[in-house]
Amino acid sequence: QVQLVESGGGLVQAGGSLRLSCAASGRTLSSSTMGWFRQAPGKERDFVAAISWSVGRTDYADSVKGRFTISRDNAKNTVYLQMNGLKPEDTAVYYCARTQRLLARAPHQYDYWGQGTQVTVSS
Numbered sequence: 001q002v003q004l005v006e007s008g009g010g011l012v013q014a015g016g017s018l019r020l021s022c023a024a025s026g027r028t029l030s031s032s033t034m035g036w037f038r039q040a041p042g043k044e045r046d047f048v049a050a051i052s053w054s055v056g057r058t059d060y061a062d063s064v065k066g067r068f069t070i071s072r073d074n075a076k077n078t079v080y081l082q083m084n085g086l087k088p089e090d091t092a093v094y095y096c097a098r099t100q101r102l103l104a105r106a107p108h109q110y111d112y113w114g115q116g117t118q119v120t121v122s123s
Helices: none
Strands: 001-007 012-013 017-025 033-039 045-050 058-060 066-071 078-083 092-099 117-122
Touching: 001 078, 001 092, 017 033, 017 092, 017 117, 033 066, 033 078, 045 078, 058 066, 078 092
Parallel strands: 012 117
Antiparallel strands: 001 017, 017 078, 033 045, 033 092, 045 058, 066 078, 092 117
């Protein structure tokens, strides 16, 4: 079992920044990829970014490339999503998740999920 707890969401003005955290506990993450997804009301859950736990390879959705940065702290078992240049269209519930598939992008490929944290960007 892997437990994931997100934090760091909130309300921010357009152009602002937030840093999301995802604290992981339970089974070892050494062979995992950690991903961030987001879901706006009435829309599907979309891939945002992913990082391989062991070597730190990353992948980003085109919509966030250059604005968001995913990173991890192995000692703290925590994954971060630094979000800069936020736009109203970034408003969503953000979820972190774990997969054993390298840099997977599809939600169904992830087996553990956090509860989500709300990010709201005002214009």
